[in-house]
Each structure stands twice: as C-alpha cells, then as structure tokens.
Amino acid sequence: MALSIAFELSIWVTSVCGVLVAVWLLWRARQQSDLRALAGFAVMMALWCFGHLALFHNQQVLGMVLLLANPLMPTFFLHFALLFVNQGAAKRPWLTAIAAHMPWVYATSFAIVIYSIWVGAGETVALIDGRPFFVFNTQGAVNLAYTVLLGILGHGVLILGWQQHAGNKKRSILAMFGVAAWGLLLATSFVFPSFGINVFPYPMLLLPSYLLLLVYGVVRYQMLEVNHFANRALLALAMMLVVLCVIAVLGAFSGPIGLQALATVPIWQLWLYSLIVLLIAAVVYPWVRRFSERLVFPGAVLNEQILENWNRELNQAESWQALETQGEQLLAQHLRQPVAIVLNQNETSEGLQVAVEKDANGWFAQPLHSKDISPGMRLTLDVFGSLFATKCAALERSLALAEAERKRLDEQHLVELGSLSAAMAHELRNPLNIISMASYNSPADTRRHIQEQLARADRLVSDMLVYSGKLTLHYQPVALKPLLGSVLSTLNTDNVLMTLQLEEGLELSADPHRLQQVLINLIDNALAFVRNQSDGSICVEAHYEDSELVCRIHNNGPALDPNVSQDELFRPFVSKRQGGSGLGLAIVRRIMDAHHGQIRHRDDLGWPVTFECRLPLDPQKTSNTQTVGETQDVG
Structure with a gap:
C-alpha cells in the first residue's frame, strides 16, 4: 500500500507542477513562441499524469483518453525544439520550412490520438497493489511508434542546434540533452508492462523532477530569477533529505532508547509530518524574519x-x-x-x-x-x-x-594640428620668396625693413616646421666648445658680456644640428632680454656630472613670473617674447626629450634666470635602441 500511495503522490505532484510551469511559461513567453510550445508540452505532461490518476480512481474512459493523447507531448516538444534552435545567426531555411509545416504534424498527431481512442489501443493491468496501470495492446503499436518517432526527431533537431550555436544557447541545449537522458530513464518503466514485463515502475516516482529540470535547462541562461528559484528549490530538496535521514535514524533507535510510542509510528508518517512542519516553517519564515529584524533593529526599513x-x-x-x-x-x-x-x-x-x-x-x-x-x-x-x-x-x-579618452582625443588633435601647421609653413615659403625678390627694386631703407620682416617670418616658419614635424636625429660625437663657438659667431652679442666656463674636452653623443638649435634658441632668448641693459651679461657653463653633461645658460635679465610653472614655461606660445614665435622653449624641450635629456628653469644659482640642460653622454645607451651613427626618428 505504501508504494501505491507514493506513486499516486508522485503523479499528483507532477500534474500540479505541469500546470504551474505552463502558466508561468505562458506569462513569461509574451512574444516568445518557443516558450509557448514548451508550455504546451508541460500541459500535456500534466494531462498525461492526470490520466494515470483517473485510472487509479476507476475513471476508465477519461484515463484512457488522456493517456492515448500521448503523441501530443513529443509534438509540442518537436515544435519547441525547432523554434528554440532556429534563432539568430544559426537560422536555417530548411528548419524554418519544417516549422512552417508544424500544423500538419499537429493534425497528424490528433488523427493518431483519435484513431487510438477509436480502436481502443490501451487497456489496464493490476500492477500497483492491485490498482490499474495503463498498457498498450496490439492496436496501440501505431501510437507508441509514432510517439517514439517524434521524440527522436525532436532530439535530432537539438543535436543540430548544439552543432550550430555557441555560448548560452549551446549550454542550454547541452543541459536539455542531460535532462532528456533522465526523462528516457523515467519513461522506460512506463512501457515495460506493455511488453509483458510486470515490474513496479519505480523510476516514475521521480517524474516531478523531469519537467522541472527540462524547463530549468531551457531558461536558466535567459532568466536570472529562474536561477534564484533553482537555488531555493535545491535548498528545499536538501532539507527534505536531511529530514528523511533524521527520521530514519530516529525510527531505528527510538525503540532501544525507550521511545516506544515513537517506534510504533510508521516511518513514512513521521517523514510526512516532518515535511509538513518544514513546509509551514518555510512559509512563515519571511514574516518571522521581518518581525525579528524590526525587533532587533527598530526603525530600519530596508528592502x-x-x-x-x-x-x-x-x-x-x-x-x-x-x-x-x-x-x-x-x-x-x-x-x-x-x-x-x-x-x-x-x-x-x-x-x-x-x-x-x-x-x-x-x-x-x-x-x-x-x-x-x-x-x-x-x-x-x-x-x-x-x-x-x-x-x-x-x-x-x-x-x-x-580622462584617458580625453587625452587620446587631445593627442589626436595635436597630431592633426601639427600636420596642418607643417602644411601651412611649407605653403608660406613660396609667397615669402616672391616678396623677397620683388623688394630688390625698392629704396635701400624700405628694402632693409622688408628683409628684416621676411627674416622674422622665415624664422617663424622654421620654428613651426621644427615643432610640428618629425625630428630625425643623426647621432655622432660632438665637441661642445667648438659647437658653442659656431653658435656665438652667428648671434649678435654686441654690448653684452659673454662668459664661457667650460671644462676642457667636453664631448657627448648627439645630433650636432639639433644641439645647435637648442643653444641658439636659449642664448638668443637670453640676448633678447639683456641686450638693452647697460650691464647685460650671459654666462655659459658646462661640466660632467656622473654620466651626464650639464650645461647652464645664465643671464641677468628680468626674473620670470613666479606664477608660471615649469611645465607651462615650455608650452608653445606661453612665454612669448617680443618679436619671437613663442615656440623657442617648446622646441628646446622637444629636442631635449628626443635626446633623453632634461631642461628646466632655475633661479637658485645666483642669477635671475638660468636654464639648465642635462644630456646623457650616450643617449643611445639610455634608450637601449640605437648605436652610434644610426638615425632615430622621433614623432
């Protein structure tokens, strides 16, 4: 009798779960036709289980009709598999064509069901404690074979989908295969009596798990709340198993320890009572928890x-x-x-x-x-x-x-601005040359004034080309004293006291042309500020310091604005002297950076203004990319 009750309880749970799952899927499906087809499968599973219950309670006609509607279950599953697999980039025209002909498959399934009912394709045997259990007779072979064929087709479609899809869809299909194997194991015991094998269908006791696992395998990667539900369901199942184990232990040891009244109660009743208590505790738990939180943490309303x-x-x-x-x-x-x-x-x-x-x-x-x-x-x-x-x-x-994106855009803007400046500088050279040639027929004073302004414009163009273009460094040994002498010979140092404090034999590896530009810009910049002073003085000193050559250009001109920072001082157009381009110091820093050197302004060496240059004796060793005599392009 206990097995009969357990079987009936399992079928009842499966039937109720099928209805609830179908309602939930229809509510969630909205415009998802694949979930609607899965809901149809759940409904047919519930009706199929209800057919067993009808036979148990002597409702012979109703039970036979519901059980012979067996082919509609794999029909809905085949429809679901086609819609579930044939989505997105993996969509196949021939699968779409099969899905379009599904009404004919439904019509065929209904015809098989009607035929089975008409010919009486099923009967009952006394299998479970003398209670009736459904079996197929000879006429039911068509119904059974058609049902098996549709099931094979549905799982064949899943195999194709597993090969075509990736990611969560592929994982969902794989989970469905595992559940299908579980369902096949459970269904096998249902057909044994139809082949004369009168064995109690123990696997059917686990039927509630098949439907829930199938739905979970389909939607677990699509709906987060399903995973929350599965977490709670797994916790409930674990608690049920714990209760079952505890009751089994109590039943085994209650007699020896003197609990005779407990020992006479059937184990299944103890388990049922415990499950009822557990269910009540689960239902009232949220209210009890909120009450305890209000009691311990009054005034805290968090949800x-x-x-x-x-x-x-x-x-x-x-x-x-x-x-x-x-x-x-x-x-x-x-x-x-x-x-x-x-x-x-x-x-x-x-x-x-x-x-x-x-x-x-x-x-x-x-x-x-x-x-x-x-x-x-x-x-x-x-x-x-x-x-x-x-x-x-x-x-x-x-x-x-x-901030990183802003810097990237700024750098891109600077690159575009540099290209534009270089193009403009090249284009300006042509009209300047024409103006220079046209000025030869002008009076001497006018021609001199024009030539001075042209020289200024040419210097501005040259500075723009140097600053916006690519620096190409040609490294070679450079003696500092001769280089400095050639620089001073090109500059007008009248009325300015020039002092050189250089150690003998100072030499480094650098690009002599670019290093000359650095010295010209720094000394010419100093001359612009001290030339009009009666006591104008410039001092250039240089010496070795560790593996660097340190060169300082001092002048006694007016001190710089203390509010201008080191970084701002070397930006273009920030510290612009009268008649200059505003690019001199910016070009100096660019050349120094290309040589892996440093430049900074100092006012703590006894002079109002000092620019200190630090250059490595061999910048190629510093960068670890060059050898002497090679060319380096610096963007």
Whole structure:
C-alpha cells in the first residue's frame, strides 16, 4: 500500500507542477513562441499524469483518453525544439520550412490520438497493489511508434542546434540533452508492462523532477530569477533529505532508547509530518524574519526596492561632488535627519557622518559619531556605506576612462594640428620668396625693413616646421666648445658680456644640428632680454656630472613670473617674447626629450634666470635602441 500511495503522490505532484510551469511559461513567453510550445508540452505532461490518476480512481474512459493523447507531448516538444534552435545567426531555411509545416504534424498527431481512442489501443493491468496501470495492446503499436518517432526527431533537431550555436544557447541545449537522458530513464518503466514485463515502475516516482529540470535547462541562461528559484528549490530538496535521514535514524533507535510510542509510528508518517512542519516553517519564515529584524533593529526599513532606488540614484552621479550630494540627500530622506558624507578627509566636524576613504584594499565606508543612534539607523548606515563605497570605485573607474579618452582625443588633435601647421609653413615659403625678390627694386631703407620682416617670418616658419614635424636625429660625437663657438659667431652679442666656463674636452653623443638649435634658441632668448641693459651679461657653463653633461645658460635679465610653472614655461606660445614665435622653449624641450635629456628653469644659482640642460653622454645607451651613427626618428 505504501508504494501505491507514493506513486499516486508522485503523479499528483507532477500534474500540479505541469500546470504551474505552463502558466508561468505562458506569462513569461509574451512574444516568445518557443516558450509557448514548451508550455504546451508541460500541459500535456500534466494531462498525461492526470490520466494515470483517473485510472487509479476507476475513471476508465477519461484515463484512457488522456493517456492515448500521448503523441501530443513529443509534438509540442518537436515544435519547441525547432523554434528554440532556429534563432539568430544559426537560422536555417530548411528548419524554418519544417516549422512552417508544424500544423500538419499537429493534425497528424490528433488523427493518431483519435484513431487510438477509436480502436481502443490501451487497456489496464493490476500492477500497483492491485490498482490499474495503463498498457498498450496490439492496436496501440501505431501510437507508441509514432510517439517514439517524434521524440527522436525532436532530439535530432537539438543535436543540430548544439552543432550550430555557441555560448548560452549551446549550454542550454547541452543541459536539455542531460535532462532528456533522465526523462528516457523515467519513461522506460512506463512501457515495460506493455511488453509483458510486470515490474513496479519505480523510476516514475521521480517524474516531478523531469519537467522541472527540462524547463530549468531551457531558461536558466535567459532568466536570472529562474536561477534564484533553482537555488531555493535545491535548498528545499536538501532539507527534505536531511529530514528523511533524521527520521530514519530516529525510527531505528527510538525503540532501544525507550521511545516506544515513537517506534510504533510508521516511518513514512513521521517523514510526512516532518515535511509538513518544514513546509509551514518555510512559509512563515519571511514574516518571522521581518518581525525579528524590526525587533532587533527598530526603525530600519530596508528592502530590495529601497536598495534598487539607492543604486539607481547613485548611478546617475557623474562627479565626486554630485555623488556626495546625492548620497547625503538619499540618507536624509530615508533617516529624516541630515547625514554628512565625507570623502577622503581626515578632519571631520560634529554630527552624524559617513566617512568614505580609499586604502590599498579599495574603497570603504564607516559611520562617525554614531554611538547615540539606534541599532536600526546604524544598520542603515552600514548598508548604505557599503553601497556608496562600491559606487565610489565605479565612479573612479569611469572618470579614469573618461580622462584617458580625453587625452587620446587631445593627442589626436595635436597630431592633426601639427600636420596642418607643417602644411601651412611649407605653403608660406613660396609667397615669402616672391616678396623677397620683388623688394630688390625698392629704396635701400624700405628694402632693409622688408628683409628684416621676411627674416622674422622665415624664422617663424622654421620654428613651426621644427615643432610640428618629425625630428630625425643623426647621432655622432660632438665637441661642445667648438659647437658653442659656431653658435656665438652667428648671434649678435654686441654690448653684452659673454662668459664661457667650460671644462676642457667636453664631448657627448648627439645630433650636432639639433644641439645647435637648442643653444641658439636659449642664448638668443637670453640676448633678447639683456641686450638693452647697460650691464647685460650671459654666462655659459658646462661640466660632467656622473654620466651626464650639464650645461647652464645664465643671464641677468628680468626674473620670470613666479606664477608660471615649469611645465607651462615650455608650452608653445606661453612665454612669448617680443618679436619671437613663442615656440623657442617648446622646441628646446622637444629636442631635449628626443635626446633623453632634461631642461628646466632655475633661479637658485645666483642669477635671475638660468636654464639648465642635462644630456646623457650616450643617449643611445639610455634608450637601449640605437648605436652610434644610426638615425632615430622621433614623432
């Protein structure tokens, strides 16, 4: 009798689960025809199980009709498999054509069902504790063969889908194959009596698992809530197994330890009573939990809706100030009192605060001045602080990405601007040459003035070409003193005291033409400021220092504006002297960078203005990319 009750209970659970799953799938399906077909499969599974129950309770006609409708189950499954597999990039025209002819398959299935009912393709045998169980007779061979054929076709479509798809769809199909193997094992015991094998269908006791596992395998990679449900279902199943084990142990040892009344109760009744208690506990658990939270943390009202609202509002902040302001508003609205959020500050004022800081392990938050608040408010601050710290980390990453993108666009703009400047400089050379030639017939004073302005324009064009173009360095040994002498011979140093303090034999590996440009720009720049002074003086000193050559150009001209930083000083057009292009110092730094050297302004060496150049004696060793005599292109 116990097996009969267990079988009936299993069939009841499967039937109810089939109806519930079908309703849920139809509610979720919306425009998804594949889930509607799967819902049809669940309905037919529920009706098939209900047919067994009808036979159990002597409803012979109803039970036979429902069980002989067996072919409709694989029909719905075949329809589902076609729609589920034939999606996206893996869509195949011939599968679409088969799906389009599914109405004919449904019509054939209904015809087989009607034929089976008409000829009486089924009967019953006394198998389960003398209660009737369905078997196919000779006329039922068509029904059974057609059902098996549709099942093979449905799983054949899944095999094709597994080969064509990738990612979550491929994993879903693989999960369905595992479930199909499980379903085949359960269904095998159903057909044994039809072949004269009168064995109790033990596998059918696990029928509820087949339908749930099939649906879970299909939708687990599409709907997150399904995985939450599966987590809860697995927990419930584990608890049921624990209860079963505990009851079995109590039943075995209750007699020897003196619990005679418990020993006389059947094990299945103890298990059933325990499951009822477990079910009641699961139902009342949410209310009991909320009650205990209200009791322990009075005033704390936290739920998924509040956390989702906090998350949504904080995500809208695009700056640190906006994030801080938004966080304070959310807390004040929830707690009905002002709460300050302090970002990365050591000193805090009085009042309830949430300090948010970053250390080596990341962002974290902690409430301050919270000793006198209720446990509920403290819990709210802890939860909000944890969420706020997460948003700080996300905002930090977002701002870093935005800054990187801005720098990329700036660099791209500079490249485009450099190309445009180089093109303009080349185009300006032609009209300047024409003006120079046309000025030869002008009066001497006019021609001199024109030539001076043309020289100035040519110098500006040259500076633009140097700054915007590509630097090509030709390394070779360079003696500093002769190079400096050639530079001074090209410059007008009248009325200026020039002093050279050079160690003998100073030499380095560099591009002599580019190094000459550096010296010309720095000395010419100094001359522009001291030439009109009665005591104008320029001193050039150079010496070795470790593996570098240090060259300093001093002048006693007016000191530079202290508000101009080192970085700003060498930007183009920032420190523009009268008559200059504004590119001199920028070109110097570019050449120095190309040689892996450094340049900076100093005012701590006893002179109002000093520019210090540090050049490696062998820049190719510094860069580890060149040998002496090779050419290096610097973009």
